[in-house]
Amino acid sequence: MTVQADPRLVAELEIYGAQDVLKCYHCGNCTAVCPFSKAPFIFPRKSMRYLQMGLREKLKSNLEPWLCYYCGECSEQCPREAEPGETMMSMRRWLTAQYDFTGISNLLYRSWKMELLGIIVLAILTGLGFYMFGTATGDIHKYDGPGAFLPSAVIHAFDWTMATILSTFLLINCGRMWWFTMGRDPEHRATPAMYARRAGLLLLHFFTQKRYSECDRKGPWRLHIVLMLSYVSMLVLIMFFLPMMQAGPAVNWWAHAFGYAATAGLLITVAMALWGRVQKSATHYKHSHETDWIFLIMLFYVALTGILQHACHRLGSPYAANILYLAHLMGVVPMLVLEVPFSKWAHMCYRPLAMYFSHVQVDAMAAKESAAAETLPA
Amino acid sequence: MENHKIGVYICNCGTNISKVVDCDEVVGKALDQPGVVCAKSYKYMCSNPGQEMIIKDIQEQGLDRVVVSACSPRMHEPTFRKALIKAGINPYFLEMANIREQCSWVHTDPRQATDKATSLTKGAVRRVVHHEPLEKRFVDMCPATLVIGGGITGLTAALELAESGNQVFLVDQAAQLGGNLARVDLTAPYLDSARDILTERIRRVLENPNINTFLNAKVSGLDGFVGNFKAEIQPAAGEKVTVEVGSVVVATGYKPFDASRVKAFGYGTNPNVITSFEFEQMLRSGKIVTGKGKIPKYVTIIHCVGSRSEEFNRYCSRVCCMTALKYGQEVKSALPDAFVYDLYIDMHAFGKGCEDFYKQASAIRTIFLMYQKNTAPQIRPAGPGDDCEMFLRVDDRLCGEEIDFPTDLVILMVGMEARDDSAEVARLVNISRDRDGWFIESHPKLDPVATTTEGVYIAGCCQSPKDINESVAQAMAATARIMAKIARGRIEVDAVFAEVNQDDCSGCRVCNELCPYGAIDFNTELHRSSVISAKCKACGACVSACPSAAIKARHFTDEQIFAQIEGVL
Numbered sequence: 013m014t015v016q017a018d019p020r021l022v023a024e025l026e027i028y029g030a031q032d033v034l035k036c037y038h039c040g041n042c043t044a045v046c047p048f049s050k051a052p053f054i055f056p057r058k059s060m061r062y063l064q065m066g067l068r069e070k071l072k073s074n075l076e077p078w079l080c081y082y083c084g085e086c087s088e089q090c091p092r093e094a095e096p097g098e099t100m101m102s103m104r105r106w107l108t109a110q111y112d113f114t115g116i117s118n119l120l121y122r123s124w125k126m127e128l129l130g131i132i133v134l135a136i137l138t139g140l141g142f143y144m145f146g147t148a149t150g151d152i153h154k155y156d157g158p159g160a161f162l163p164s165a166v167i168h169a170f171d172w173t174m175a176t177i178l179s180t181f182l183l184i185n186c187g188r189m190w191w192f193t194m195g196r197d198p199e200h201r202a203t204p205a206m207y208a209r210r211a212g213l214l215l216l217h218f219f220t221q222k223r224y225s226e227c228d229r230k231g232p233w234r235l236h237i238v239l240m241l242s243y244v245s246m247l248v249l250i251m252f253f254l255p256m257m258q259a260g261p262a263v264n265w266w267a268h269a270f271g272y273a274a275t276a277g278l279l280i281t282v283a284m285a286l287w288g289r290v291q292k293s294a295t296h297y298k299h300s301h302e303t304d305w306i307f308l309i310m311l312f313y314v315a316l317t318g319i320l321q322h323a324c325h326r327l328g329s330p331y332a333a334n335i336l337y338l339a340h341l342m343g344v345v346p347m348l349v350l351e352v353p354f355s356k357w358a359h360m361c362y363r364p365l366a367m368y369f370s371h372v373q374v375d376a377m378a379a380k381e382s383a384a385a386e387t388l389p390a
Numbered sequence: 391m392e393n394h395k396i397g398v399y400i401c402n403c404g405t406n407i408s409k410v411v412d413c414d415e416v417v418g419k420a421l422d423q424p425g426v427v428c429a430k431s432y433k434y435m436c437s438n439p440g441q442e443m444i445i446k447d448i449q450e451q452g453l454d455r456v457v458v459s460a461c462s463p464r465m466h467e468p469t470f471r472k473a474l475i476k477a478g479i480n481p482y483f484l485e486m487a488n489i490r491e492q493c494s495w496v497h498t499d500p501r502q503a504t505d506k507a508t509s510l511t512k513g514a515v516r517r518v519v520h521h522e523p524l525e526k527r528f529v530d531m532c533p534a535t536l537v538i539g540g541g542i543t544g545l546t547a548a549l550e551l552a553e554s555g556n557q558v559f560l561v562d563q564a565a566q567l568g569g570n571l572a573r574v575d576l577t578a579p580y581l582d583s584a585r586d587i588l589t590e591r592i593r594r595v596l597e598n599p600n601i602n603t604f605l606n607a608k609v610s611g612l613d614g615f616v617g618n619f620k621a622e623i624q625p626a627a628g629e630k631v632t633v634e635v636g637s638v639v640v641a642t643g644y645k646p647f648d649a650s651r652v653k654a655f656g657y658g659t660n661p662n663v664i665t666s667f668e669f670e671q672m673l674r675s676g677k678i679v680t681g682k683g684k685i686p687k688y689v690t691i692i693h694c695v696g697s698r699s700e701e702f703n704r705y706c707s708r709v710c711c712m713t714a715l716k717y718g719q720e721v722k723s724a725l726p727d728a729f730v731y732d733l734y735i736d737m738h739a740f741g742k743g744c745e746d747f748y749k750q751a752s753a754i755r756t757i758f759l760m761y762q763k764n765t766a767p768q769i770r771p772a773g774p775g776d777d778c779e780m781f782l783r784v785d786d787r788l789c790g791e792e793i794d795f796p797t798d799l800v801i802l803m804v805g806m807e808a809r810d811d812s813a814e815v816a817r818l819v820n821i822s823r824d825r826d827g828w829f830i831e832s833h834p835k836l837d838p839v840a841t842t843t844e845g846v847y848i849a850g851c852c853q854s855p856k857d858i859n860e861s862v863a864q865a866m867a868a869t870a871r872i873m874a875k876i877a878r879g880r881i882e883v884d885a886v887f888a889e890v891n892q893d894d895c896s897g898c899r900v901c902n903e904l905c906p907y908g909a910i911d912f913n914t915e916l917h918r919s920s921v922i923s924a925k926c927k928a929c930g931a932c933v934s935a936c937p938s939a940a941i942k943a944r945h946f947t948d949e950q951i952f953a954q955i956e957g958v959l
């Protein structure tokens with residue numbers, strides 16, 4: 013089948029952070045050194061080619077960017093300084109925007125000013141809403157329980173509502189990812205049994221990031237897994253144990269110990285990532301898209317205000333605690349609303365999904381091959 | 391037969407010979423031969439101690455003939471001849487037997503190899519007694535030079551010679567100097583202007599009193615031999631001129647491949663498809679436009695048109711890849727918003743500065759596609775809704791997809807071909823052509839500008855496709871060779887050549903056409919053939935062909951050859 017070339021695609025990906033793509037002359041060194049490139053997913057050279065040629069649909073159905081962890085070895089090896097690692101990164105951003113059905117993602121990635129504006133608007137709305145609600149129904153000098161400024165029961169209910177809405181968006185986007193990479197391509201059409209057989213991989217990869225750990229360079233994986241587990245722990249604590257943490261004066265040390273560990277994990281890893289990007293200390297930190305900075309700064313801000321409001325609460329300053337809590341929510345809400353379905357956080361789902369789909373693809377192709385072999389005349 | 395004192399020297403060549411041939415046995419057998427007064431084997435005969443040994447034996451034992459059984463005479467005959475001179479005897483009293491290339495390197499059985507080495511040595515011993523003392527001779531060297539072709543190569547050769555004070559006759563069939571380069575805009579890989587390169591040189595040529603330039607003219611005849619040629623120059627209008635020259639530089643260049651021969655591109659019928667030379671013309675006039683006169687949004691460059699193909703020319707034309715990259719850069723600088731597609735088979739970026747030039751082309755966003763050798767990308771017209779004139783379809787080798795991409799203007803990188811009159815020129819100056827029509831050099835590596843006709847040199851694209859700097863380098867190499875000869879003032883002629891016994895020659899002229907070097911002159915008044923010894927290479931063709939047995943080749947007399955055969959048997 014003939015595919016249509018679009019010479020403007022390279023410029024489009026450059027908005028997402030791609031650099032020097034057209035410098036690649038296909039020596040294949042990058043693919044040779046990539047620790048994750050294994051048949052039938054041989055990358056990153058071929059993805060570079062799709063991009064150079066402007067094969068939009070080919071790129072859209074490409075799982076390979078998600079199989080890359082940006083160890084940076086390819087970029088270090090490239091004789092043309094074509095930055096294949098950064099190209100794979102930018103393709104992940106671009107794919108996130110392609111999977112998103114609302115077009116919001118596209119907007120955020122294309123313009124950091126838009127993203128900043130979105131954050132500010134959402135922060136103001138959140139702040140105003142909770143302030144008006146808090147002062148109308150409670151007392152800013154009271155932290156929890158009846159008549160409190162931001163009672164845990166209310167926040168809890170708000171969290172669940174937001175989680176439901178955001179998950180719906182994210183699920184729809186995951187569905188689109190499935191359609192682009194699996195559903196619409198007859199080559200990759202798999203039976204439900206094939207999907208079921210590999211379902212375990214989804215959880216495995218989500219929690220252990222096993223594949224990432226197979227990289228020669230262990231440092232980035234360690235940082236990433238600590239960050240990710242801290243984040244998930246925090247999410248679980250908030251979604252299920254929020255009242256326990258906000259309640260007092262008795263302290264539930266189980267929940268608290270987890271909370272402190274997770275907060276420490278977040279603050280340390282995010283600070284390290286930020287420092288790495290400032291110093292450009294590793295290949296994968298060499299180029300930073302605006303969205304990378306915004307994401308890390310937001311995360312650091314949220315973790316910091318979270319622990320500070322908690323400290324004030326435990327140290328007996330409910331007024332300060334409430335103000336900081338408000339500031340915390342003004343960070344959490346925009347971060348989650350914008351990042352989870354539309355930006356960086358979505359990769360938490362796309363990566364394990366890609367790993368999962370890639371195995372199903374291999375099974376589907378193998379089944380097709382053996383079926384074809386059987387129908388061959390003897 | 392007089393009594394000769396023969397010395398026989400068997401070389402071990404390290405172990406190259408001795409590991410298969412029993413050299414001591416050969417020594418022993420040689421000693422049994424009549425006239426052999428000493429026979430020795432030695433590790434390296436060609437080394438200084440080896441040569442000293444021979445010299446000492448000649449002087450002490452009064453040897454008057456020497457046989458060296460070693461490697462090919464092409465390798466060390468000059469070495470041993472020099473040793474003979476040093477020892478005070480005529481260098482032609484040497485005979486070599488090749489027991490390396492013809493024995494130890496090609497045989498594995500030591501017995502048979504040793505027997506063969508013995509036979510060859512015996513043959514040499516028998517032959518050498520018939521050797522006659524021969525003397526080298528000299529002919530005068532005329533310092534003027536004929537340069538055929540006034541492209542960048544011919545201009546350079548003419549200037550090099552003339553600016554060193556030598557007379558030059560520069561002949562070009564065209565109405566002006568400059569050749570194909572006069573049609574080029576900027577030059578790869580440093581983007582100097584071809585016009586600047588040429589005009590300065592042409593001015594210097596026209597101003598130089600040592601250079602006689604003949605435009606619209608051809609060389610219609612060339613007679614004589616190195617140092618002593620007579621050339622006839624025939625202007626398109628006017629009298630024939632005869633000039634005397636000592637050397638000839640052939641710099642007749644190339645002709646561009648005719649793109650209409652590749653039917654698939656529709657060159658000649660599709661106005662949006664042009665050749666590289668037409669594009670050079672656009673660049674020179676500063677206007678890049680499609681067939682309809684519109685500014686193109688998409689420009690496609692196709693490499694290897696007529697080159698590297700089974701159907702047309704198999705060779706690579708060598709300059710078109712870099713020229714294509716140059717076009718990419720020139721298009722981008724004239725039309726920054728245009729997209730440039732570059733379709734290649736292989737990117738040949740081998741010269742100095744070329745890899746950087748390639749990288750630069752990528753950096754300014756040329757989009758490269760790799761198509762399959764022996765296929766032609768397909769062109770089809772675009773529909774009314776499309777924003778381009780045509781679509782090109784290519785099976786891109788680097789992603790395995792068949793890709794359709796938009797284009798408004800297609801530039802065909804036509805290759806180089808030998809000129810239509812190259813056979814005529816070759817005959818005129820008596821040089822040969824390869825199967826593609828390019829002139830053949832004397833040795834592809836070690837003698838790249840000389841030819842089999844001494845005094846005739848080839849330089850530039852008439853020898854094979856090459857870029858400007860290689861053409862210029864060849865022009866300079868040829869002139870350096872010529873100036874070395876001029877500096878010596880006379881030319882050494884090999885003592886080995888054929889001679890016609892005028893009394894026996896019947897004037898049948900059989901030999902005249904046979905001689906591959908044109909060395910035989912026929913005197914129409916006396917009705918006799920004679921050999922121009924300076925041109926003769928002693929190939930022997932005439933000797934064996936002469937029905938009157940009137941021709942004798944020095945150093946290859948019947949006597950010598952029969953004696954050698956007897957010895958071998």
Ligand SMILES: Cc1cc2nc3c(=O)[nH]c(=O)nc-3n(C[C@H](O)[C@H](O)[C@H](O)COP(=O)(O)OP(=O)(O)OC[C@H]3O[C@@H](n4cnc5c(N)ncnc54)[C@H](O)[C@@H]3O)c2cc1C
Binds near residue numbers: 806
């Ligand atoms: C499209 C194109 C672009 C190029 N761009 C570049 C570039 O950017 N950089 C680069 O390095 N090289 C480039 N080249 C190569 C360059 O053109 C050649 O290297 C150069 O022209 C060779 O010079 P020449 O003198 O050997 O041959 P020519 O330029 O062919 O000159 C030969 C001359 O001999 C004359 N002649 C021929 N036969 C006879 C005869 N029988 N009697 C008398 N006169 C005769 C001709 O009239 C002509 O003037 C390009 C080539 C092409 C095809």
Ligand code: SF4
Binds near residue numbers: 035039043057096
């Ligand atoms: S190493 Fe660089 S130039 Fe080579 S194929 Fe990879 S990206 Fe392209």
Ligand code: SF4
Binds near residue numbers: 046047087096097
């Ligand atoms: S960054 Fe690492 S994982 Fe990603 S393509 Fe390059 S070598 Fe492979």
Ligand code: SF4
Binds near residue numbers: 711
């Ligand atoms: S130089 Fe390049 S375009 Fe020209 S024939 Fe050779 S490979 Fe083809």
Ligand code: SF4
Binds near residue numbers: 932
């Ligand atoms: S020996 Fe050969 S080169 Fe010499 S005149 Fe005879 S045919 Fe010509």
